[in-house]
Amino acid sequence: MIPTSTINKFVDLYYGRDDVHGTEEGGCKRQPPDWDGHLDGTGPPIGIYPLVRREDGQLHVVWGCVDFDTVTPTKRTTDYLTERDAHVAACNLHATLGQMGIVAHIERTRSAVGRHVWVHAATWTPAADMRNMLLVACKVAETSTREVNPKQTQLADDQLGNYVRLPYPHHFPQRTIINTNSAPIGLETHVAYACDNLTDPALIAEWAARLPTSPAPTLRYAPPPDEDFWQKLNGKARMVLEEGPLQNDRSRALMYLAGQCVRSGLTGHEALAVIDHAAARWGKFDGRPDRDHQLRTIVQKAYLS
Amino acid sequence: MSVEPLTTDIIVGRLRALDGTASEQSSSECRPVSGRYIRPLADTAQSLLDALQIRDGIGLGIADLDVLTRGFRPTDLVTITGFAHSGKTQVVNTMILNNPERKILFFSLDDPAEMILAKLVAMATGQSAATLEERVRQGDPTAAETINKVADEQLSNLAVVDDVIGMKAMQDAVAEAAALWGQPPDAVIIDYLEMMPGDAMSDDAIANVKAKATDLKRWAKTADYPLIVLHQGSRSNSRPGEPITLLSMGYSGEQQSTIVIGVRRKRDLPSLEAWERQHHDKTVTLHVVKNKRPGGRLTHYDGIDLHMDPTTGLIRAHEPSEALTLGQPHTPAARAYQQAQFAPAEQTPWGEVR
Numbered sequence: 001m002i003p004t005s006t007i008n009k010f011v012d013l014y015y016g017r018d019d020v021h022g023t024e025e026g027g028c029k030r031q032p033p034d035w036d037g038h039l040d041g042t043g044p045p046i047g048i049y050p051l052v053r054r055e056d057g058q059l060h061v062v063w064g065c066v067d068f069d070t071v072t073p074t075k076r077t078t079d080y081l082t083e084r085d086a087h088v089a090a091c092n093l094h095a096t097l098g099q100m101g102i103v104a105h106i107e108r109t110r111s112a113v114g115r116h117v118w119v120h121a122a123t124w125t126p127a128a129d130m131r132n133m134l135l136v137a138c139k140v141a142e143t144s145t146r147e148v149n150p151k152q153t154q155l156a157d158d159q160l161g162n163y164v165r166l167p168y169p170h171h172f173p174q175r176t177i178i179n180t181n182s183a184p185i186g187l188e189t190h191v192a193y194a195c196d197n198l199t200d201p202a203l204i205a206e207w208a209a210r211l212p213t214s215p216a217p218t219l220r221y222a223p224p225p226d227e228d229f230w231q232k233l234n235g236k237a238r239m240v241l242e243e244g245p246l247q248n249d250r251s252r253a254l255m256y257l258a259g260q261c262v263r264s265g266l267t268g269h270e271a272l273a274v275i276d277h278a279a280a281r282w283g284k285f286d287g288r289p290d291r292d293h294q295l296r297t298i299v300q301k302a303y304l305s
Numbered sequence: 306m307s308v309e310p311l312t313t314d315i316i317v318g319r320l321r322a323l324d325g326t327a328s329e330q331s332s333s334e335c336r337p338v339s340g341r342y343i344r345p346l347a348d349t350a351q352s353l354l355d356a357l358q359i360r361d362g363i364g365l366g367i368a369d370l371d372v373l374t375r376g377f378r379p380t381d382l383v384t385i386t387g388f389a390h391s392g393k394t395q396v397v398n399t400m401i402l403n404n405p406e407r408k409i410l411f412f413s414l415d416d417p418a419e420m421i422l423a424k425l426v427a428m429a430t431g432q433s434a435a436t437l438e439e440r441v442r443q444g445d446p447t448a449a450e451t452i453n454k455v456a457d458e459q460l461s462n463l464a465v466v467d468d469v470i471g472m473k474a475m476q477d478a479v480a481e482a483a484a485l486w487g488q489p490p491d492a493v494i495i496d497y498l499e500m501m502p503g504d505a506m507s508d509d510a511i512a513n514v515k516a517k518a519t520d521l522k523r524w525a526k527t528a529d530y531p532l533i534v535l536h537q538g539s540r541s542n543s544r545p546g547e548p549i550t551l552l553s554m555g556y557s558g559e560q561q562s563t564i565v566i567g568v569r570r571k572r573d574l575p576s577l578e579a580w581e582r583q584h585h586d587k588t589v590t591l592h593v594v595k596n597k598r599p600g601g602r603l604t605h606y607d608g609i610d611l612h613m614d615p616t617t618g619l620i621r622a623h624e625p626s627e628a629l630t631l632g633q634p635h636t637p638a639a640r641a642y643q644q645a646q647f648a649p650a651e652q653t654p655w656g657e658v659r
Contacts, residue, residue, distance in 0.1 A: 299527050
């Protein structure tokens with residue numbers, strides 16, 4: 001039986017959207033999260049969507065989390081090759097945040113070989129500040145920035161952003177907060193320590209301001225100055241371009257479009273121009289310093305598959 | 306590349322540097338003004354540090370060159386050109402050894418993988434490939450152990466493909482390597498362009514350097530890694546030992562490249578004196594003749610002389626004692642000394658020999 005005070009503290013630490021939650025299998029359930037069930041096993045493990053729109057219309061969070069994935073038989077996109085590397089990276093980030101005056105917590109994640117590094121704010125904090133502060137810390141610690149949550153700082157009204165699976169699910173006892181020697185820390189100890197060491201949003205904002213402002217992406221791929229260029233695309237590609245992504249899944253739509261470029265016989269460069277055009281139109285990767293890299297990766301995957 | 310723990314000193318240093326950057330930006334009006342000719346030394350220091358700590362690319366590990374190119378980065382098509390046997394492969398082998406933590410995929414269309422390994426082991430251990438081969442043949446267990454150790458420890462991030470395959474198959478091999486490593490390669494090397502069969506779209510088309518270079522460029526443009534391709538110089542424009550220029554590449558290919566590095570051996574110059582030839586037996590000269598990187602610079606016409614180990618082919622900067630001073634004196638005093646030393650004996654009207 002978990003004391004109510006512990007559950008309440010856990011909720012305070014990992015609070016986010018209270019109308020929806022993420023599932024263990026991957027997906028969104030439009031029901032309030034069952035916090036008790038997550039911790040005591042009467043319900044399934046849950047993931048929380050951190051982004052909450054406050055009265056000022058801006059997105060806020062009470063926590064941030066950096067996810068370091070490790071290669072597994074089913075997962076090809078990864079940050080680190082071994083658990084040891086993921087753990088060292090998490091420890092480096094943990095130590096860096098410590099030097100920045102921010103207490104962080106390392107979690108052994110679902111795959112058991114990956115790591116989460118959590119930071120808890122004392123009150124609602126602008127999502128951009130939390131994300132930028134974590135990016136600064138990752139930059140200093142030289143760790144992967146592939147999965148820095150919150151991943152979005154702006155959302156359309158019908159969008160939720162990404163959720164993160166929480167630690168201490170009853171059914172998976174290995175998914176706990178751990179210390180830098182990988183020894184597990186009990187739920188009560190963790191929540192008590194974390195609640196006593198919440199980070200002031202002003203400090204988060206102060207570090208966030210140190211993130212170098214990336215210049216707007218300058219690399220754009222212009223299609224050939226050929227009026228017939230767009231006619232080279234097959235009907236499916238033109239339909240996706242005109243109608244936009246299904247269920248607002250822009251990543252999937254870009255990947256599909258790149259595949260149709262291959263089938264339409266476009267060269268890699270021409271496909272890049274099409275994907276660039278679509279991404280700009282749908283606002284995907286806008287303002288991201290790795291925009292160019294992301295676009296090229298999509299095209300490359302399509303052409304190599 | 307394995308992740309290493311950071312010490313508190315390193316973290317604190319980096320955090321301070323972060324503050325330094327911020328305050329430097331806010332007080333930019335206090336900085337020395339850059340002019341057309343004057344460049345603040347602080348900028349030079351930063352570019353030197355950037356070149357020596359290439360984070361988002363891969364360098365040759367030869368500071369003289371890396372300072373100019375700032376490393377090879379994703380989407381770069383880097384061409385290394387030179388006359389046959391000028392040391393092009395030694396340049397990329399040196400790069401491999403200088404970047405043991407980087408994932409490198411080496412398409413060796415010219416030499417079998419075993420020969421590449423033998424050359425690299427020789428370079429890593431400082432003994433010639435022939436000696437190593439002889440020791441293995443004689444059953445020396447330490448030689449076999451050395452080869453295994455270098456392959457396992459220093460070359461664990463290198464993959465060599467020695468099949469003669471076309472560009473499509475190469476791209477498949479890159480995808481295979483990326484899946485194996487869990488990340489794209491840090492560099493892909495092709496040795497060499499003329500050996501590639503066909504062109505990008507059809508592996509059985511007639512070899513055509515220009516078409517292949519164009520297809521390579523197309524590949525590089527969408528790649529997460531730099532493509533480094535070796536390219537034979539033309540016999541008419543790249544005579545042995547002569548300075549490399551943009552005209553030196555056989556059947557063109559220079560327009561498509563982001564960076565062109567020329568390789569030559571001065572010892573092959575017919576005009577050298579015997580003592581100069583002897584000195585240059587241990588040198589290789591590199592030229593950066595094209596560099597589209599913003600702020601990127603080229604070498605002067607004569608190139609940069611580097612030490613090439615005559616036994617193993619490893620390339621490195623000259624030690625001070627190895628630099629050639631005779632014939633290239635730096636100061637008027639040295640020039641006068643050299644003239645005095647080498648002036649023909651001459652008798653004065655008074656019978657003295659001076």
